[in-house]
Amino acid sequence: MLTIALPKGALLKDSIRSLKAVGLDFSGFLDSNNRQLQMLDESGRARGLLVRALDVPVYVEYGQAQLGIVGYDVLREKHPNVAQVADLGFGGCRLSVAVKASSPYRSPLDLPIHGRVASKFVTCARDYFRSLDLPVEIVPLYGSVELGPITGMSEAIVDLVSTGRTLKENGLIEIEVLFESTARLVAHPLSYRLNHDGLEEIVDRLRSRCNPVGVS
Amino acid sequence: MLTIALPKGALLKDSIRSLKAVGLDFSGFLDSNNRQLQMLDESGRARGLLVRALDVPVYVEYGQAQLGIVGYDVLREKHPNVAQVADLGFGGCRLSVAVKASSPYRSPLDLPIHGRVASKFVTCARDYFRSLDLPVEIVPLYGSVELGPITGMSEAIVDLVSTGRTLKENGLIEIEVLFESTARLVAHPLSYRLNHDGLEEIVDRLRSRCNPVGVS
Incomplete structure (x- = not known):
């Protein structure tokens, strides 16, 4: 199953909105009573992991999540081995x-x-x-x-x-x-290349809502 | 003037209580409406800096604070160049x-x-x-x-x-x-050696309330 690492804090709300627009609903993470760090999307197609922004690229680099959303500032500071696949535009x-x-x-x-x-x-x-x-x-x-x-x-x-x-x-x-800096969609390089769990389709749909990296 | 770096979070309340017992009152930092990161003690003899626990040894190492309170775990992880002068006993x-x-x-x-x-x-x-x-x-x-x-x-x-x-x-x-791990009192090595701002007296009084390092 596809796993997506979502960043706690300032980027969370817009991250959840972006994913909702492509059919993946993790809005349960926004519930103020929520204590869960893992959640299935309502369609049961994907799992969300709620982690610290700095930890998002770690989960993606180790392949524990195939996708993640994180600020470009974190990518510049940590140089994780992840594929930056879209500029989501928010979190400027x-x-x-x-x-x-x-x-x-x-x-x-x-x-x-x-x-x-x-x-x-x-x-x-x-x-x-x-x-x-x-x-x-x-x-x-x-x-x-x-x-x-x-x-x-x-x-x-x-x-x-x-x-x-x-x-x-x-x-x-x-x-x-x-x-x-803005929020970026990052992918586990090998999973993206092999198109595990229909990764490419989700990336394409998120991309078509915003700017692919380099074209912004 | 003597400056003391205090850690936000779990150790703050007991840190303030320890200092109060030796005549330095920074309880204003515990006020839920407080947004100040610097505060004079009520007697006007010392200044408190409210910083992240991981930043306490940085302020003390650079001599911006002559004293600080921080968990032994942070000292073991970061190896800052500070003098560990007392085991304050709390924060176990x-x-x-x-x-x-x-x-x-x-x-x-x-x-x-x-x-x-x-x-x-x-x-x-x-x-x-x-x-x-x-x-x-x-x-x-x-x-x-x-x-x-x-x-x-x-x-x-x-x-x-x-x-x-x-x-x-x-x-x-x-x-x-x-x-x-427990909370430790740390000092800027040179300030401590030269006994700037009556540092030794305050350290001695805090020590007599608890255990000097190595004798606990």
Whole structure:
């Protein structure tokens, strides 16, 4: 049976809506009383797994799920061995460099050499500053990255921005966008190639509702 | 001014109680309406930072906080460069290997060679299985690790257990304890050595309420 890994959190509602539009109903996961992490779709054709966004590509990479929905930011940070088969269009945000509005920095190249940059996106931040040939120390944080500049621990942060409200509330401003992110449909490469469980048909139907990757 | 990093989540209430007993009151962080991540103690002598448990040792290592409270499990997993100065005694739990109750495995050495072990504690899990000379693949997960054996992705998990309720609800049993964990008081090594901001006095008073590390 086809298994689809769905991300908890911000992308869940739109993920469920997209799947519903192609005939797979996992809306039970949205029920506030739901404690189940696995659920059959109402037609009994597919199984949904409700996991942390960062875990979606793990389940797909190991073939425990043949399909998954996850933000492009996660794919860029973790480089999982999964096939990115469609841009689902929703969940738009961007990975940006931000600094204190009161700082003198208005571009990443203004940052001091060997300065510090706090981020949950350690790989993306490191790759980006390497591409600038600017040696900085990346400070790995797991939450509330905006505290980095506020406490003086770091000169800048690299973090996801959607509305920009968190930055504003904390006196920070964006000075550069690393990349834009949206929700992506990913597939287990071998299952997709062998078209297990009618995978291709579901991918095609989800794709026709949105943009195939590269054509967006 | 002395800054103390406090962990969000399970250890927060007892952390605040411990500090209150030595005259530092951060109970404002427990107010359900609180959105502040920084707060002065009522006497104005110290500042509290409310951060993710995994971030506590980062703030202390970088000297942004001179003291922090964090679970021993985080110290074992991340090996931060901080001084562990007291065992605060609360927050007891253990890092354990667990498998499906219906599986044939009753000891880690029963696990198949090149089997899979899902864990949030990748370093601890890898070190432990290396010490057994049992080659396994560690699958890094961020949440709901119990899904590993349930979905068949892994034969076992390495995860924190406190009451054991989550394991039981998911049909899993503990087959080995890697180590026991409690909340620890950690200090920025140089600040502690130089006794910045009367650090030693506060550490001594917290210690006298509980057990210095190594004497517990």
